[in-house]
Structure formats: structure tokens, C-alpha cells
Amino acid sequence: xxxGGGGVILASALTDFTDGxxxxxxxxxxxxxxxQVGGLNEVGHMAGNHLLVSSLAVAIAIAVALPIAxxxxxxxxxxxxxxxxxxxxxxxxxxxxxxxxxxxxxxGFTNLCFALILLAxxxxxxxxxxxxxxxxxxxxxxxxxxxxxxxxxxxxxxxPLALPTIFGGIRLSSVNVLATxxxxxxxxxxxxxxxxxxxxxxxxxxxxxxxxxxxxxxxVADAGFAGVQRLSTPKGLxxxxxxxxxxxxxxxxxxxxxxx
Amino acid sequence: MGESSGRSSAETxxxxxxxxxxxxxxxxxxxxxxxxxxxxxxxxxxxxxxxGKTTAMRMVNRMIDMTxxxxxxGGRSVRDRxxxxxxxxxxxxxQQIGLFPHRTIADNISTVPSLLGWSKARMSERADELxxxxxxxxxxxxxxxxxxxxxxxxxxxxxxxxxxxxPVMLMDEPFGAIDPINRERLQNEFLRLQAELRKTIVFVxxxxxxxxxxxxxxxxxxxxxxxxxxxxxxxxxxxxxxxxVEDFVGADRALKRLALQRVRDIDLxxxxxxxxxxxxxxxxxxxxxxxxxxxxxxxxxxxxxxWLSERGLTGERIRSELRSPADPVVxxxxxxxxxxxxxxxxxxxxxPVVGAQGEVVGVLSMQVISQAVGSAPSEVPGATELAxxxxxxxxGDATGPDEE
Amino acid sequence: MSAALVxxxxxxxxxERGGDxxxxxxxxxxxxxxxxxxxxxxxxxxxxxxxVVVSVGIGFAIAFSLGLLAHxxxxxxxxxxGVTSALYTIPxxxxxxxxxxxxGRGNAPAIVGLAIYTQVIIFRNVITGLANVPGExxxxxxxxxxxxxxxxxxxxxxxxxxxxxxxxxxxxATTVGLAxxxxxxxxxxxxxxxxVASLITFKSNVVVAGGxxxxxxxxxxxxxxxxxxxxxxxxxxxxx
Numbered sequence: 001x002x003x004g005g006g007g008v009i010l011a012s013a014l015t016d017f018t019d020g021x022x023x024x025x026x027x028x029x030x031x032x033x034x035x036q037v038g039g040l041n042e043v044g045h046m047a048g049n050h051l052l053v054s055s056l057a058v059a060i061a062i063a064v065a066l067p068i069a070x071x072x073x074x075x076x077x078x079x080x081x082x083x084x085x086x087x088x089x090x091x092x093x094x095x096x097x098x099x100x101x102x103x104x105x106x107x108g109f110t111n112l113c114f115a116l117i118l119l120a121x122x123x124x125x126x127x128x129x130x131x132x133x134x135x136x137x138x139x140x141x142x143x144x145x146x147x148x149x150x151x152x153x154x155x156x157x158x159x160p161l162a163l164p165t166i167f168g169g170i171r172l173s174s175v176n177v178l179a180t181x182x183x184x185x186x187x188x189x190x191x192x193x194x195x196x197x198x199x200x201x202x203x204x205x206x207x208x209x210x211x212x213x214x215x216x217x218x219x220v221a222d223a224g225f226a227g228v229q230r231l232s233t234p235k236g237l238x239x240x241x242x243x244x245x246x247x248x249x250x251x252x253x254x255x256x257x258x259x260x
Numbered sequence: 261m262g263e264s265s266g267r268s269s270a271e272t273x274x275x276x277x278x279x280x281x282x283x284x285x286x287x288x289x290x291x292x293x294x295x296x297x298x299x300x301x302x303x304x305x306x307x308x309x310x311x312g313k314t315t316a317m318r319m320v321n322r323m324i325d326m327t328x329x330x331x332x333x334g335g336r337s338v339r340d341r342x343x344x345x346x347x348x349x350x351x352x353x354x355q356q357i358g359l360f361p362h363r364t365i366a367d368n369i370s371t372v373p374s375l376l377g378w379s380k381a382r383m384s385e386r387a388d389e390l391x392x393x394x395x396x397x398x399x400x401x402x403x404x405x406x407x408x409x410x411x412x413x414x415x416x417x418x419x420x421x422x423x424x425x426x427p428v429m430l431m432d433e434p435f436g437a438i439d440p441i442n443r444e445r446l447q448n449e450f451l452r453l454q455a456e457l458r459k460t461i462v463f464v465x466x467x468x469x470x471x472x473x474x475x476x477x478x479x480x481x482x483x484x485x486x487x488x489x490x491x492x493x494x495x496x497x498x499x500x501x502x503x504x505v506e507d508f509v510g511a512d513r514a515l516k517r518l519a520l521q522r523v524r525d526i527d528l529x530x531x532x533x534x535x536x537x538x539x540x541x542x543x544x545x546x547x548x549x550x551x552x553x554x555x556x557x558x559x560x561x562x563x564x565x566x567w568l569s570e571r572g573l574t575g576e577r578i579r580s581e582l583r584s585p586a587d588p589v590v591x592x593x594x595x596x597x598x599x600x601x602x603x604x605x606x607x608x609x610x611x612p613v614v615g616a617q618g619e620v621v622g623v624l625s626m627q628v629i630s631q632a633v634g635s636a637p638s639e640v641p642g643a644t645e646l647a648x649x650x651x652x653x654x655x656g657d658a659t660g661p662d663e664e
Numbered sequence: 665m666s667a668a669l670v671x672x673x674x675x676x677x678x679x680e681r682g683g684d685x686x687x688x689x690x691x692x693x694x695x696x697x698x699x700x701x702x703x704x705x706x707x708x709x710x711x712x713x714x715x716v717v718v719s720v721g722i723g724f725a726i727a728f729s730l731g732l733l734a735h736x737x738x739x740x741x742x743x744x745x746g747v748t749s750a751l752y753t754i755p756x757x758x759x760x761x762x763x764x765x766x767x768g769r770g771n772a773p774a775i776v777g778l779a780i781y782t783q784v785i786i787f788r789n790v791i792t793g794l795a796n797v798p799g800e801x802x803x804x805x806x807x808x809x810x811x812x813x814x815x816x817x818x819x820x821x822x823x824x825x826x827x828x829x830x831x832x833x834x835x836x837a838t839t840v841g842l843a844x845x846x847x848x849x850x851x852x853x854x855x856x857x858x859x860v861a862s863l864i865t866f867k868s869n870v871v872v873a874g875g876x877x878x879x880x881x882x883x884x885x886x887x888x889x890x891x892x893x894x895x896x897x898x899x900x901x902x903x904x
């Protein structure tokens with residue numbers, strides 16, 4: 001014992017992790033020994049719920065925020081709203097938002113979903129607005145001069161050029177929502193947070209197992225959206241290696257969405 | 261530390277077959293450059309973009325390391341020096357000025373002194389001294405660069421480069437970002453400063469007019485990093501060494517030469533002056549001896565009144581009968597180009613030249629000017645002397661120590 | 665060992681004291697209860713503040729050093745950005761659990777986890793801040809004989825301060841929010857009062873705890889902003 005403290009900790013940590021992984025695939029008795037917990041069926045069900053509420057929230061957030069931000073950005077109005085939304089969104093901790101929702105509007109799937117939508121809107125709104133504003137105004141003028149309608153300008157010029165940054169916002173929102181959905185059980189909806197919040201039923205290894213699944217889920221979502229973001233970049237805008245030095249002196253588009 | 265206390269004297273700069281070859285570049289940026297800048301002179305490196313002039317300059321303080329050859333400062337190779345120590349002994353002025361926005365003007369000026377570990381009191385004293393030297397009020401010392409105008413910032417940039425009184429200065433298009441009117445003023449100020457300080461300066465510009473104005477010697481470089489010609493401005497204008505140089509200095513090079521000389525520098529025509537009431541005979545005699553066959557009527561202070569007509573000479577005594585007024589009156593200190601312009605503007609072939617008190621000393625004519633354009637280049641002074649001579653009276657004082 | 669047990673206990677005793685009994689029983693918003701029980705929130709608030717200050721402090725020191733290193737060794741930027749942003753993606757609750765097998769329960773996993781989250785924000789801002797220093801400043805600094813280190817600390821870092829501190833502000837606000845989940849690591853904080861089913865439905869509690877977290881984020885943000893103004897007097901100098 002005395003001679004290998006570090007080794008012992010590492011070994012026990014490894015056991016915790018393998019037990020956590022086993023929890024995902026194999027049902028076992030609960031801590032109290034009364035019910036069967038874990039296994040692909042239950043974890044799969046939780047993961048399904050988790051994904052459902054998260055994607056629904058993000059989808060609704062996109063449906064609400066995207067058109068508003070596109071129009072505001074196109075008209076160049078409402079910069080204050082667009083920017084302060086993300087500032088407030090960052091300043092108010094996500095747990096506080098969920099807590100206020102649950103306490104004042106009650107528990108349940110709908111309320112949880114609403115709280116997550118509220119969390120998902122700011123990055124999408126701000127990124128879209130900023131991305132549209134960054135589209136070269138001369139380009140828009142030229143399009144108008146060629147007789148494109150305002151709607152056509154948004155659809156054929158501003159939206160395609162803004163797409164990478166918009167996906168950046170969606171990516172950020174998705175990761176936030178997936179992370180916050182863990183506390184879904186507090187709002188009375190079963191997600192991958194259930195084993196974490198009901199430690200006395202699922203045990204420590206249950207929590208570890210759920211944590212592994214939810215971490216992988218967000219990493220995959222993040223990587224997926226990163227891929228979409230890259231694919232959506234119009235060919236002409238991709239940075240060639242040699243151009244990078246010149247790019248250094250321009251503010252990266254992501255930054256404007258994050259700092260005031 | 262503690263080096264370069266007191267006035268350091270200027271040093272010669274010698275390029276010895278200096279070549280810079282960038283890896284992957286097809287031809288060298290600087291190709292076998294050899295030239296020597298005498299101590300206390302301004303050497304302007306001029307040429308089209310991509311000719312390697314900035315590269316050549318930046319090799320002096322090892323901002324760029326040369327591929328082969330050597331550069332000697334005061335006979336000592338820059339290769340033997342630690343780059344940082346070398347740079348602290350070389351004033352450095354760039355086009356964008358590069359003042360540090362987070363430091364006050366005094367702190368900016370004290371950049372190199374603080375690197376050398378000077379005491380606070382000494383740095384502060386030196387900063388005040390330099391502000392005065394470049395003509396900025398002392399209150400500027402606690403301001404930040406953003407609170408200064410472009411011209412003021414440029415002056416601070418020069419003051420900063422002079423902080424430890426370096427024997428050598430490098431200036432990369434120092435006036436390039438300044439509007440034309442202020443540029444002219446800053447150029448003149450700097451030349452006056454240089455007449456006093458006598459630093460050895462490598463000055464880079466793409467503007468041939470600036471090169472002619474600022475340079476004691478001009479190195480014209482051409483694409484490929486080759487030296488096309490190295491000569492004093494007048495020689496460059498008189499005898500371009502190649503079609504490239506001829507093309508680069510421009511078709512108006514004869515006119516440009518005129519900008520290099522003052523009226524006092526050339527041989528003027530003599531003229532017979534006369535006063536009203538003077539006996540006519542003497543005047544006729546003197547007029548015959550003078551270069552100009554017309555007499556000039558002057559007042560009691562020898563100031564020009566007008567050209568005397570034949571009828572004025574008909575009597576026993578001179579009568580105030582003028583054929584034309586004495587237009588234009590040219591000053592001894594005028595630059596030849598401006599004097600020529602005056603002659604052209606008043607449509608006359610000649611005009612009286614006056615000294616400091618307005619007294620007539622001779623006549624400037626078109627013919628005199630065209631002779632001056634054709635004269636040997638050695639008679640034409642360099643930029644520093646031209647600037648210095650503005651302040652001294654008497655043509656003899658204008659000769660500088662750099663006369664060979 | 666069970667976090668839920670600890671949490672359940674604290675949930676029980678929050679309601680015990682004072683206030684209008686029926687209001688409390690109905691999960692209502694009860695000013696009198698808040699007045700009577702406010703003292704119970706000081707310890708969590710201080711714990712919360714402690715977690716934020718310590719983890720942002722450690723996180724800043726590491727990210728700033730990594731930023732300076734990567735500024736010199738530019739090939740490090742891509743891998744460091746990749747690793748830090750991947751770590752940032754992992755949900756904080758999961759992170760706090762995944763660190764427990766190695767670090768046990770308590771402040772250790774919470775502080776390590778929170779410090780990890782600050783990396784991507786601060787590192788990115790240090791790198792862009794240094795990269796945005798105008799080229800002529802770097803040229804002038806070298807040309808006057810500054811060594812690489814002198815140039816870095818006398819010119820580049822001071823000029824990058826606004827951007828670096830902008831990153832610090834984001835990091836502070838984010839960490840205050842994430843520290844609310846540190847209760848899952850057993851590190852206390854205001855989140856302790858919010859992550860229990862019996863407390864999250866209690867309006868009075870949510871107003872106090874949620875309000876305190878939000879105000880703490882705002883207060884620390886202002887503090888960093890003030891610090892930034894103090895550090896950059898030259899940005900306020902206007903043309904006279």
C-alpha cells in the first residue's frame with residue numbers, strides 16, 4: 001500500500017471507469033438491491049430522451065432565431081438586441097435559467113424544452129446577425145442593382161456567405177443544450193442525467209457510465225457540426241495556406257460573436 | 261551599459277560585396293552590393309519596389325542577415341556583433357513610425373536608454389533635450405502617441421532614434437506616410453538637424469525627388485538587387501550611368517539639378533549700376549565693361565529701381581527714364597529652380613540679384629542658368645550643405661567637410 | 665459515498681426555519697422566509713467565489729503560459745486549440761464525475777475541471793491578442809535592439825492586454841455559471857441549492873441562489889473590466 005499510492009489510485013480509477021462502461025452495456029442490481037439498473041436498454045432509452053429534448057430545443061431555437069437575425073442583419077437594425085442577447089445569455093448561468101423555469105413554470109418536458117430553447121437562442125441569434133453584417137455591403141448593393149429582391153438577396157447572397165458562422169452558433173448552442181439537458185430529471189424528465197442525479201439508486205459507477213455517454217455525445221455533435229461548418233464554407237472563402245499571414249491581422253469571425 | 265555616453269562621432273558604413281539570397285527565391289534580393297558611405301553623410305537607397313533597397317538597409321542592423329559579403333561600421337564587421345547590442349547603437353526610423361501606443365512620449369523616447377540601463381533622471385533629462393531638439397514642446401512628454409498629429413509623431417520617432425546619440429541611423433521611408441506639405445517641412449527640418457548632428461545615415465525611399473533632396477550620395481538600385489549607380493545627386497542627374505538610371509531619374513533631370521543649387525553658388529553676370537543725377541560718361545564706360553549692356557538704376561541703398569532706357573543716358577546726367585521695372589528681383593539665397601520660375605513668370609530674360617540688405621550684387625540670366633546646368637557636378641553641393649547654407653551668410657561658408 | 669445523500673440532507677434543512685409556513689409549503693416566493701434564511705447562503709456564495717477565483721487564477725496562469733509558448737512555437741497553436749476546445753465541449757457535470765476516480769470528491773475535481781474550461785477561451789485570446797499586435801510595433805521593437813523576451817514583455821503583451829482581458833472576462837462569467845455544477849463534484853457552491861429536486865421547485869430558494877449566481881457573474885465581470893481600465897490608461901487618452 002505505502003509503496004505505490006499513485007499506482008493504487010490509478011488502478012482504482014481504472015476499475016471505476018470499466019465499471020462505468022459495463023453499466024452502459026449490462027444491467028445490474030441497484031445500490032439498494034431492489035431493481036435492475038443500467039444496460040443498453042435503459043441507457044439507450046435515457047440517451048434517446050436526452051437527444052430528443054435537445055434536438056427539439058435546438059431546432060425550435062433555429063426556427064425562431066435564424067429568420068429574425070437574418071432580417072435584422074439584412075436591415076442593419078437591432079444590433080443592440082443581437083449583441084446584448086448573447087451577453088445576457090453568457091452572464092446568466094444555465095443552471096439559474098433552468099431553476100427559474102422549473103420553479104416558476106413547473107416541471108415537465110415542455111418546460112424543460114422551453115428553458116433549453118432560451119439557452120440555445122443567443123449564440124444562434126448573435127452569430128447569424130454578425131455573420132450577415134459581415135457580408136460585403138458592396139456585394140449586396142451590386143445584387144440590388146441587378147434587380148434582386150430583398151428576400152432574394154438574403155436567400156442567395158447573405159445566407160450562403162453567413163452559413164459557416166451560423167453553423168458555428170448552432171454548434172455552440174447544441175453543445176450547451178446537450179450539457180444542460182443532464183439536469184432534465186430535476187424538471188421531471190428522464191435524461192442521461194438520471195443516473196447522475198439519483199446516485200443512491202444508480203451508484204457512482206452509474207454516474208460515471210452516464211457521464212461517459214453524455215461526453216461522447218457532445219463530442220460527436222461538436223465534431224459533426226464542425227464538419228458541417230467546414231463543408232458549408234463557400235469554396236472561394238476558404239483560406240489558402242499562403243494567405244494565412246494576411247488573415248492574421250483580421251479579426252476572426254468567431255470572436256465578434258463572443259466578445260462584446 | 262553606460263556605453264555611448266556623451267557625443268559619439270559618426271562612423272563610415274561600408275558594404276562589401278553584400279548578397280542576400282532568400283531560400284527559394286530565384287534571384288538574390290541584394291546582389292553583390294558594394295558601396296561606402298563616408299561618416300556624417302546621408303546615403304539614400306532609391307529604386308523601384310522589389311529592388312532590394314529595404315533589404316540592403318535592414319542588413320546593416322542585422323534585422324536581416326546577409327548571405328555573403330560583409331558590412332563594416334567604422335571598420336568593424338556587423339557580423340561580429342550581437343544583433344541586439346548592434347541595434348541599440350543604430351538609430352532606427354520606419355515609415356509607420358512604430359511608436360508604442362501604451363507608452364508616453366517620454367517613455368517612447370527612452371526605449372533604448374532603458375534597454376541600456378540608464379538612470380531615470382538621465383533618461384528624463386535626455387527626453388526633454390530631444391523634444392527640444394526636434395521642436396516639440398516639453399508638455400508633450402506625458403502624452404500618449406494617439407494624442408499627437410502625424411507630423412508630431414514622426415518627430416518623436418526621430419527623437420527616439422536619436423536617444424543614445426547613435427553614430428549611425430537607418431531611415432526607411434521616414435516621411436512616406438506624411439502629407440506632401442508636412443513632408444516638405446519635416447524634410448527641411450531634418451536636413452537642418454543633420455547639418456548640426458552629422459550622423460551617418462542610410463535612408464531608403466522610392467521617391468527620386470526625395471532622394472535628390474535628402475541625399476549627399478544616392479545609390480540607385482534596380483530589380484534583382486543590383487546597384488545601378490552610386491553618386492552624388494548632381495552627378496546622378498548630369499551623367500546617369502545607364503538607360504535604367506536615366507529613365508528612373510526622369511526626363512526632367514536638368515530641372516531637378518536646378519533644385520540643388522542656390523543663386524549664390526553660380527557665376528552671375530556683372531551689371532553697371534547708376535543713380536539718378538550721376539554723370540552719364542562713367543556709366544557708359546562701366547556698361548561697356550559689364551556682362552549686360554543695359555544699366556541698372558538703383559536707389560541710395562543700392563536697391564534696384566529699374567532698367568535704364570537709352571533716353572536716360574542721352575543727357576549730361578542720368579535721368580530717371582526706365583525702359584522696364586527691375587522684375588523679377590532674385591535673392592542670393594533662392595534656389596535656382598525658383599529663380600528660373602520667377603524669370604519665366606515675368607517673361608524676362610534676366611533679373612537683378614540682391615544680397616541680404618537688398619543691395620544689387622549681380623544679374624541672373626537664362627544664359628547663366630543654362631551654363632549652371634551644364635557645369636561640372638563637383639561644384640554642386642550636397643543636401644546637408646544646401647540646408648546648412650540657408651542659415652549662414654556668405655557663399656564661402658557653404659562648403660562642407662565632405663568636399664573631396 | 666453518496667452525493668445525493670448530502671444534497672438531500674441540505675435540501676431538508678433549508679426549509680426548516682422561519683417564514684410563512686403555508687407559503688413555504690407551497691414552494692412560494694416568500695420574502696419573510698428569504699429574510700430569515702439569507703444567512704444560509706453566505707457560505708455557498710463564498711464557496712462559489714472561492715472556486716471561481718482559484719480555478720480562473722490557475723487556469724489563467726496555465727493558459728497564458730501556453731499562449732506565450734505557442735506564440736513562439738507556432739506549430740503548437742493548432743494542437744493546443746484542438747485539445748482545449750475538445751475538453752471545453754465535455755459537459756461540466758460529466759467532467760466533474762469523470763475526474764472523481766482520479767481526484768476524489770471535493771474541491772480538487774471542481775477546480776481542475778473549471779480550470780480546464782478556462783483554457784480554450786484565454787488561450788485563444790492570448791494568441792489572437794499577440795497576433796494582432798501591429799507588425800510595425802514588433803519591427804520597431806526589434807530594430808531598437810530589444811531581445812525576443814524584452815519585445816514580448818515590453819511591447820507585445822502590453823498591447824495584447826485588452827484582448828487578453830476580454831478573454832478573462834468571458835472566462836470569469838463562464839466559470840461562475842459552470843461552478844454552479846461544482847456541487848456534483850462535492851465542492852459546494854451556490855449550485856448546491858439548485859441541483860436538488862426538492863429545492864429547484866422552491867421559488868424563494870431559486871430566486872436567492874439563482875439571483876446570487878447571476879449577480880456574482882455580473883460583479884466579477886465589472887471587477888475585471890475595472891482592472892482592464894486600470895491596466896490600459898493609454899486607451900483612454902484622447903487626442904487633445
